[in-house]
Amino acid sequence: MAASASASAFDTFLYSHSINPSIGLAILSYPRRIRSSPRVSREIGCLRLQSRRRSDRNVPFRRFDRFSCNCLSAVSTSSTDYEFMDTGSEVELRLRLKSGENPSPKDIYVDADGTSLLVKEQRYGMQITLLETNQLFEKIKPSETIWYIDDDQLVINMKKQDEELKWPDIVESWESLTGGMMQLLKGASIYIVGDSTEINQKVARELAVGLGYMPLDTKELLETFSKQTIESWVIAEGPDSVTEAENFVFESLSSHVRTVVSTLGGEHGAARRADKWRHLYAGFTVWVSRTEAADEESAKEEARKIKKEGGGGGGHSKADVVVKLKGWEEEQAKRVAQGCLSALKQLIISDKGLPGKKSLYIRLGCRGDWPNIRPPGWDPSTDAAGATSP
Numbered sequence: 001m002a003a004s005a006s007a008s009a010f011d012t013f014l015y016s017h018s019i020n021p022s023i024g025l026a027i028l029s030y031p032r033r034i035r036s037s038p039r040v041s042r043e044i045g046c047l048r049l050q051s052r053r054r055s056d057r058n059v060p061f062r063r064f065d066r067f068s069c070n071c072l073s074a075v076s077t078s079s080t081d082y083e084f085m086d087t088g089s090e091v092e093l094r095l096r097l098k099s100g101e102n103p104s105p106k107d108i109y110v111d112a113d114g115t116s117l118l119v120k121e122q123r124y125g126m127q128i129t130l131l132e133t134n135q136l137f138e139k140i141k142p143s144e145t146i147w148y149i150d151d152d153q154l155v156i157n158m159k160k161q162d163e164e165l166k167w168p169d170i171v172e173s174w175e176s177l178t179g180g181m182m183q184l185l186k187g188a189s190i191y192i193v194g195d196s197t198e199i200n201q202k203v204a205r206e207l208a209v210g211l212g213y214m215p216l217d218t219k220e221l222l223e224t225f226s227k228q229t230i231e232s233w234v235i236a237e238g239p240d241s242v243t244e245a246e247n248f249v250f251e252s253l254s255s256h257v258r259t260v261v262s263t264l265g266g267e268h269g270a271a272r273r274a275d276k277w278r279h280l281y282a283g284f285t286v287w288v289s290r291t292e293a294a295d296e297e298s299a300k301e302e303a304r305k306i307k308k309e310g311g312g313g314g315g316h317s318k319a320d321v322v323v324k325l326k327g328w329e330e331e332q333a334k335r336v337a338q339g340c341l342s343a344l345k346q347l348i349i350s351d352k353g354l355p356g357k358k359s360l361y362i363r364l365g366c367r368g369d370w371p372n373i374r375p376p377g378w379d380p381s382t383d384a385a386g387a388t389s390p
Contacts, residue, residue, distance in 0.1 A: 081095070081096035082094060082095050082096070082131070082170075084167075084169055084170045086166055086167045086168075088163060089159065089160060089163045090157050090158055090159045090160055091140075091157075091158050091160060091167050091170065092155065092156070092157050092158075093117075093131075093155070093156045093158070093170050094150070094153045094154070094155050094156075095119060095130050095131060095153065095154045095156070096152065096153055097121060097130075097149070097152050097153060097154050098121070098123060098128075103121075103149055103152065103154075105148075105149055106122075107121055107122035107123070108120070108121055108122075108147070108149070108154060109121075109122075110145070110147045110154075110156060112140060112142045112145045112156075112158060113142050114139055114140065114142060115134065115135060115136045115138070115139055115140070116133060116134040116135075116136065117131065117132070117133050117136060117156075117158075117170075118131070118132045118133075119131045119132070119154065119156070121154075130154070133170075133171050135171055135172045136158075136170065136171060136172065137167045137168070137169060137170065137171060137172045137176050137180065138160065138161065138162060138165055138167065138172075138349070139160075139161040139162070140158040140159060140160060140161060141158075141159040141160075141161060144158075144159040145157065145158045145159065162349060164352075165180075165183070165184075165349065166180065166183055167180065168180045172342060172345075173338075174210065174334065174337075174338045177210075177338060177341040177342060177345065178210035178211055178341065180345070181211065181341050181344065181345060182211065184344075184345060184348045184349070184352075184355070185211075185284070185344075185348070185355060186355040186356070186359075187257040187258050187355075187359075188257065188283055188284055188355045188358050188359070189213070189253075189256055189257055189258065189259040189260065189261060189282065189283035189284070190204075190207060190211075190213070190259075190260045190261070190283055190284050190285075190286065190340075190344070191260075191261045191263060191271075191280055191283050191284070191285045191286070192204045192207070192260065192261065192262050192263060192285075192286050192288060192340070193263050193269075193271040193272075193280070193285055193286070193287050193288070193315075193316050193319055194263075194265055194287055194288040194289055194316065195265045195266065195269075195272075195289070195290070195316075196265045196288075196290075196328070197219055197230075197262075197263075197264055197265040197266065197269070198265075198330075199265070199288055199325075199328060199333075199336075200262040200263055200264075200265060200288065201217055201219070201262045202330060202333035202336075203262070203286075203288055203333050203336050203337050203340065204217070204260045204261065204262035205260075205262070205333070206333045206334045206336075206337035207260045207337045207340060207341070208259075208260040210337065210341075211258075211260065212258075213258045213259055213260045214256075214258060214259045214260070215259070215260055215262075216253060216256075216259050216260070216261045216262070217261075217262045218246050218249050218250075218261065218262065218263050218264055219262070219264055221249055222242070222245055222246060222249065222264075225245075226245075230242060230264065230268070234268055239267055239268035240268075242264070242268040243268055243269070243270045243273060243276065244270075246263070246264055246268075246269065246270040246271075246276075247270040247273075247276045247279075250270060250276070250278075250279040250280055251278075251279045251366075253279070254279035254280075254282040254283075254362060254366045255282070255362055259283075261283070270315075271285075271315055271316060272314045272315050272316060273314065273315050274314060274315040274318065275315075276315060277315055277318050278366055278367070278368040279366050280318075281358075281361060281366065281368075281370035281371075282358060282361060282362050282366050283358065284320050284321075284344055284347075284348075284354075284358070285318070285319040285320050285321075286319060286320065286321050286322075286323060286340045286343070286344065287316045287317070287319035287321070287322045287323070288323050288325065288336065288340070289303075289316065289322060289323070289324055289325065290324075290325050290326070290327075290328065291324040291325065291326055292326075293324070293326065299324045299326070302324070303322045303324060306322075307322070320344070320347055321340070321343040321344055321347055322343075323336060323339050323340055323343060357371070357373065360373060361373055364376060367380050368380050
């Protein structure tokens with residue numbers, strides 16, 4: 001991935017220690033929806049049959065080279081019209097064809113694989129890309145994908161891997177993530193941790209706006225309470241005093257739901273201390289961390305090493321997911337926030353019981369026994385070995 005931190009080459013790497021995903025953050029541009037009346041289908045095709053058509057010399061299309069994870073544009077399309085519908089076990093995509101009144105299935109090419117989709121149309125002797133994405137909202141079953149022509153529309157039916165997950169749209173975008181994450185988070189709060197207070201604040205505010213959550217900032221809360229800046233507080237009473245005060249704020253906020261909390265960065269931030277995470281476990285934690293890694297694989301390995309060894313990140317390495325940044329500009333906060341939601345989505349899908357487990361942890365008093373929650377009445381002071389952390 002590019003090493004520049006400019007707006008045109010801004011890199012974000014995602015990492016979740018539970019399922020080890022790593023995805024290059026992408027800006028998604030996708031077409032608008034339209035309304036149409038039902039039409040009578042005339043032709044039907046299946047991707048398994050389509051794969052045989054690819055070997056036909058008369059077919060002008062060849063199998064496309066899929067996007068790498070680093071692609072800055074996850075969706076490209078020359079069409080401006082599409083409809084999308086989630087029917088439960090599958091999703092349906094309708095694309096407007098422009099090849100004439102009687103489009104032929106021979107002029108259509110559809111290729112789907114996991115989370116990618118390519119749709120092309122032969123038009124006036126040219127190959128026209130109707131839609132191309134490597135970032136469907138979630139995984140599909142490629143072998144069960146079918147398509148057919150319905151009047152002047154191409155209809156593609158894709159079986160979902162997870163039938164319980166409702167898709168807000170065909171692609172993973174800021175809009176679909178902020179809409180779709182509500183069903184997964186189930187009201188659980190989000191904590192943004194990391195070495196930069198500014199980055200934590202900007203990203204948390206974008207998340208709060210997108211999700212409709214309450215934004216809370218421990219820096220603002222502490223400065224309002226103490227009637228002084230964090231910097232003057234550190235000078236007057238030392239960094240440990242600030243750390244203890246923020247830890248008290250964590251305790252006060254741990255019973256809150258539907259909040260996005262930005263935490264203090266720097267050495268005086270409580271989240272950097274491994275022994276101050278008892279109440280942070282009440283919500284989903286995202287560690288936003290800068291990296292000097294030259295490429296995505298190096299950033300992934302860096303995150304894995306820190307998660308495994310616990311070094312270099314201090315308490316931050318306890319976070320549920322890690323978002324690695326190569327460079328930072330304030331206007332990119334929304335893109336980083338999108339990366340946070342993408343990583344959290346993958347984490348929760350891998351274990352849908354996590355939000356409920358977080359809720360139980362809160363109800364039992366955030367006793368520090370995450371993730372191995374002990375029965376009611378358990379006293380951490382009498383069983384220090386039980387309060388193990390991941």
